[in-house]
Amino acid sequence: MQRRMPPSPGRLGRPRSAAADEAILDATRAALVDLGWSKLTLGDVATRAGVAKTTLYRRWAGKNELVVDAVAVLFDELELPDKGSLAADIEGVVLQFAAILDRPETKTALMAVVAESTRDEPLRERIRTSIVDRQKRLVLEGRARAELRGELPASSDPHTAAATADLIFDVAAGAVVHRTLVSAEPVDAEWVRRFTALLLGGLAAASH
Amino acid sequence: MQRRMPPSPGRLGRPRSAAADEAILDATRAALVDLGWSKLTLGDVATRAGVAKTTLYRRWAGKNELVVDAVAVLFDELELPDKGSLAADIEGVVLQFAAILDRPETKTALMAVVAESTRDEPLRERIRTSIVDRQKRLVLEGRARAELRGELPASSDPHTAAATADLIFDVAAGAVVHRTLVSAEPVDAEWVRRFTALLLGGLAAASH
Amino acid sequence: MQRRMPPSPGRLGRPRSAAADEAILDATRAALVDLGWSKLTLGDVATRAGVAKTTLYRRWAGKNELVVDAVAVLFDELELPDKGSLAADIEGVVLQFAAILDRPETKTALMAVVAESTRDEPLRERIRTSIVDRQKRLVLEGRARAELRGELPASSDPHTAAATADLIFDVAAGAVVHRTLVSAEPVDAEWVRRFTALLLGGLAAASH
Amino acid sequence: MQRRMPPSPGRLGRPRSAAADEAILDATRAALVDLGWSKLTLGDVATRAGVAKTTLYRRWAGKNELVVDAVAVLFDELELPDKGSLAADIEGVVLQFAAILDRPETKTALMAVVAESTRDEPLRERIRTSIVDRQKRLVLEGRARAELRGELPASSDPHTAAATADLIFDVAAGAVVHRTLVSAEPVDAEWVRRFTALLLGGLAAASH
DNA sequence: ATATAATCGAGACGGTACGTCAAGTCTTCTT
DNA sequence: AAGAAGACTTGACGTACCGTCTCGATTATAT
Numbered sequence: 001m002q003r004r005m006p007p008s009p010g011r012l013g014r015p016r017s018a019a020a021d022e023a024i025l026d027a028t029r030a031a032l033v034d035l036g037w038s039k040l041t042l043g044d045v046a047t048r049a050g051v052a053k054t055t056l057y058r059r060w061a062g063k064n065e066l067v068v069d070a071v072a073v074l075f076d077e078l079e080l081p082d083k084g085s086l087a088a089d090i091e092g093v094v095l096q097f098a099a100i101l102d103r104p105e106t107k108t109a110l111m112a113v114v115a116e117s118t119r120d121e122p123l124r125e126r127i128r129t130s131i132v133d134r135q136k137r138l139v140l141e142g143r144a145r146a147e148l149r150g151e152l153p154a155s156s157d158p159h160t161a162a163a164t165a166d167l168i169f170d171v172a173a174g175a176v177v178h179r180t181l182v183s184a185e186p187v188d189a190e191w192v193r194r195f196t197a198l199l200l201g202g203l204a205a206a207s208h
Numbered sequence: 209m210q211r212r213m214p215p216s217p218g219r220l221g222r223p224r225s226a227a228a229d230e231a232i233l234d235a236t237r238a239a240l241v242d243l244g245w246s247k248l249t250l251g252d253v254a255t256r257a258g259v260a261k262t263t264l265y266r267r268w269a270g271k272n273e274l275v276v277d278a279v280a281v282l283f284d285e286l287e288l289p290d291k292g293s294l295a296a297d298i299e300g301v302v303l304q305f306a307a308i309l310d311r312p313e314t315k316t317a318l319m320a321v322v323a324e325s326t327r328d329e330p331l332r333e334r335i336r337t338s339i340v341d342r343q344k345r346l347v348l349e350g351r352a353r354a355e356l357r358g359e360l361p362a363s364s365d366p367h368t369a370a371a372t373a374d375l376i377f378d379v380a381a382g383a384v385v386h387r388t389l390v391s392a393e394p395v396d397a398e399w400v401r402r403f404t405a406l407l408l409g410g411l412a413a414a415s416h
Numbered sequence: 417m418q419r420r421m422p423p424s425p426g427r428l429g430r431p432r433s434a435a436a437d438e439a440i441l442d443a444t445r446a447a448l449v450d451l452g453w454s455k456l457t458l459g460d461v462a463t464r465a466g467v468a469k470t471t472l473y474r475r476w477a478g479k480n481e482l483v484v485d486a487v488a489v490l491f492d493e494l495e496l497p498d499k500g501s502l503a504a505d506i507e508g509v510v511l512q513f514a515a516i517l518d519r520p521e522t523k524t525a526l527m528a529v530v531a532e533s534t535r536d537e538p539l540r541e542r543i544r545t546s547i548v549d550r551q552k553r554l555v556l557e558g559r560a561r562a563e564l565r566g567e568l569p570a571s572s573d574p575h576t577a578a579a580t581a582d583l584i585f586d587v588a589a590g591a592v593v594h595r596t597l598v599s600a601e602p603v604d605a606e607w608v609r610r611f612t613a614l615l616l617g618g619l620a621a622a623s624h
Numbered sequence: 625m626q627r628r629m630p631p632s633p634g635r636l637g638r639p640r641s642a643a644a645d646e647a648i649l650d651a652t653r654a655a656l657v658d659l660g661w662s663k664l665t666l667g668d669v670a671t672r673a674g675v676a677k678t679t680l681y682r683r684w685a686g687k688n689e690l691v692v693d694a695v696a697v698l699f700d701e702l703e704l705p706d707k708g709s710l711a712a713d714i715e716g717v718v719l720q721f722a723a724i725l726d727r728p729e730t731k732t733a734l735m736a737v738v739a740e741s742t743r744d745e746p747l748r749e750r751i752r753t754s755i756v757d758r759q760k761r762l763v764l765e766g767r768a769r770a771e772l773r774g775e776l777p778a779s780s781d782p783h784t785a786a787a788t789a790d791l792i793f794d795v796a797a798g799a800v801v802h803r804t805l806v807s808a809e810p811v812d813a814e815w816v817r818r819f820t821a822l823l824l825g826g827l828a829a830a831s832h
Numbered sequence: 833a834t835a836t837a838a839t840c841g842a843g844a845c846g847g848t849a850c851g852t853c854a855a856g857t858c859t860t861c862t863t
Numbered sequence: 864a865a866g867a868a869g870a871c872t873t874g875a876c877g878t879a880c881c882g883t884c885t886c887g888a889t890t891a892t893a894t
Binding site for chain 3: 800827
């Protein structure tokens with residue numbers, strides 16, 4: 001969780017309050033729920049957190065960075081449950097992802113920071129390390145587990161394997177995001193079943 | 209293309225300048241390219257368009273509505289080319305979509321308005337009618353053409369057919385958007401080939 | 417009552433509505449009562465009068481000129497009643513003047529246009545001819561009547577006589593205005609009696 | 625000198641810049657000279673003062689309050705010079721008052737705020753305490769000094785004395801204001817001499 | 833214990849953009 | 864030509880946040 005200035009060189013002076021950090025991130029999520037991304041103001045977050053605006057700016061460079069950090073922790077709960085089959089595993093994790101994305105904090109904030117990141121490379125990097133890579137890891141774990149189970153052949157060419165993982169990731173994450181935010185339809189069990197069937201069928205066909 | 213006040217009931221008074229409309233939308237796209245979504249200001253757009261701020265506010269309710277209209281026309285060029293096979297058709301249209309999405313105006317603005325739309329139902333509706341439905345139509349046309357060619361069986365259950373079209377749409381649009389904006393990787397011929405193979409393979413497998 | 421353009425050169429086309437004039441001046445007075453000088457807008461006046469803004473601007477150059485005309489007619493009712501003695505005459509006219517000045521239309525507007533006129537010579541001229549000279553005439557009439565009655569000696573030096581009339585006018589009008597607007601105290605019979613005594617005493621003393 | 629928010633209760637936070645106050649009032653007077661009351665804008669004043677508009681609004685509620693404060697200090701120089709006789713004292717102070725009123729800052733602003741004050745009681749109170757009472761004090765001092773000199777009998781009934789002082793004040797201030805602003809004639813030595821003769825003659829006659 | 837130094841809450845600061853309002857002009861159709 | 868209607872340009876309004884700064888007051892380590 002990157003900060004503006006690593007506060008560390010010598011350690012003279014009063015140390016930064018650890019409690020303030022959590023209070024600020026909590027306040028940020030609460031403000032996102034109440035106000036949405038565009039009406040959230042750092043002054044309001046500071047007030048909610050019981051903290052001065054300077055304290056906030058000492059730790060984060062701006063709204064984007066703060067919100068990324070506030071939302072990132074929500075993705076920590078994502079994990080790949082072992083449900084016995086690749087299809088069931090995928091359905092489980094897609095449902096988890098959809099559940100996180102359906103929260104008001106996430107829904108309003110995630111696409112906003114992604115939009116900002118198209119003109120702010122450091123922000124994109126922060127999003128990648130804090131949020132995206134955490135999801136991508138699940139794809140790799142899922143593949144590895146499926147290979148162990150014998151549901152998928154061991155990956156031969158590592159280049160092809162990586163490209164396939166990227167593709168699966170863009171397809172899965174993209175589909176869930178698009179259905180949730182653009183189509184504004186629920187990602188329910190029925191939809192997930194159909195999506196998983198499509199994905200696995202496509203993978204099987206593509207591996208010939 | 210909805211406006212703030214349908215200007216028309218009787219036709220008393222001076223009519224609204226039609227030229228101003230185009231000037232404003234052009235200026236909006238130019239400002240998006242130069243400044244990006246978050247730094248675009250309506251005052252600046254008005255200045256670029258050679259128009260007073262009030263003229264702008266008379267026609268659009270705010271930044272969101274204006275940007276949706278400005279970006280929407282870019283999607284008008286999307287069409288389903290007949291390249292002889294379903295796979296080729298899909299690849300063609302996906303590449304077209306990716307090309308539009310890769311433009312600076314679109315890249316910076318589209319996700320931003322989608323993010324806003326999570327808290328603004330009329331805005332979501334406007335996005336849907338101005339942009340999304342225009343793309344969705346292509347999915348339906350592609351299916352119809354493929355059935356004519358005999359590449360796909362005639363759709364039996366209309367409910368299932370509709371759900372499948374929705375799924376394909378979310379998968380295709382979502383994957384392209386995610387790869388472009390989140391992964392920030394190019395949607396090139398190679399990627400489109402792999403994606404199309406996955407999609408068609410999945411469809412074939414799912415239809416058993 | 418000067419207008420912007422004497423509408424007269426040839427008399428082609430539709431003639432100006434005479435009714436509009438009265439409607440506009442009435443609306444102006446009503447708006448002054450409701451809103452005061454600074455919040456009065458010409459658009460609102462036009463609406464109240466049931467008239468288009470263009471009609472209003474065709475006849476008056478702006479807010480100042482319009483208000484002067486609207487208020488001026490109120491001073492038409494000023495007249496010098498013959499109450500038998502100079503003192504009684506003065507008391508009567510001062511009370512009349514104070515009554516007009518105490519109306520909400522007048523109170524809020526008169527000093528405002530005078531303030532404007534310090535930087536607008538044509539406006540000052542319009543105020544003088546429309547309002548001030550109408551009052552000054554009363555001073556001259558009063559003096560003439562008093563000389564006829566033998567209460568004052570016939571004016572010898574015309575220069576001195578004119579200067580004295582000016583002085584009396586500034587003193588009387590100024591005192592009433594100041595008491596009404598600045599001191600915000602009522603100009604009642606008691607005050608008028610004391611003021612008149614002061615004025616006449618001073619005149620008598622000064623004529624030795 | 626009242627402000628919008630008495631900034632004082634605790635002394636937390638950064639204190640208000642004292643230099644800004646003077647800069648703003650100076651800029652206000654300069655803008656009055658250049659533009660006059662009605663064309664003066666707070667944005668322009670802020671720019672002239674090298675200050676942000678918000679700083680200005682933090683301290684004054686609006687144009688009226690600001691201008692009253694800016695003009696009020698000019699009246700601080702008013703004082704009652706001891707010239708040996710009541711007549712000479714009055715002439716001196718009337719000339720001083722006329723000189724202040726003849727300044728472009730004062731001429732354009734004073735009647736304007738008085739006009740506004742007819743619909744704004746707090747503004748009238750501010751004018752009274754900041755400007756008017758400062759002048760009225762001179763009348764009382766003048767009377768006291770004249771009684772000491774034996775030029776006037778000691779005031780017997782305090783009620784009558786107060787009423788007389790008020791009357792003198794309205795007459796003197798009103799006459800000077802009216803001659804300066806309405807008649808637009810100079811308050812020169814000759815006029816002051818005649819006015820003083822009238823006033824003192826009237827007072828003497830009224831005291832019998 | 834006593835500097836030294838970075839933190840803290842509070843709030844003023846110079847800016848920028850907001851969205852609205854009124855002024856005064858212009859363009860259309862109607863009278 | 865005048866009229867009503869209403870769009871037009873211009874420019875000021877007063878507010879909201881931005882991100883920085885200046886205070887006095889804590890709260891640590893380093894002398």
